[in-house]
Amino acid sequence: MNAADNGAWCVDPSAYLAELRREFPAFGIIADPARPIWMAVRGNDVFIRATDGHVLRQRLRELSDR
Secondary structure (H helix, E strand, O other): EOOOOOOOOEEOOHHHHHHHHHOOOOEEEEEEEOOOEEEEEEOOOOEEEEEEEHHHHHHHHEEEOO
16 A cells, blocks of 8 residues: 555555455456456456446455355
């Protein structure tokens, strides 16, 4: 995490993406934080789209709990 100009903490998107890939190795995960689009896929049956990495992680965890 890094401090932003306004003093808020910001997560480095590339580090967060790497963390998600380690946590969910069965998924292909890509991100374009500037747009903002974060996506995860598994085979032909699972596609998840989110606006940020935190939302994507939450959705992946919900899917894993089923």
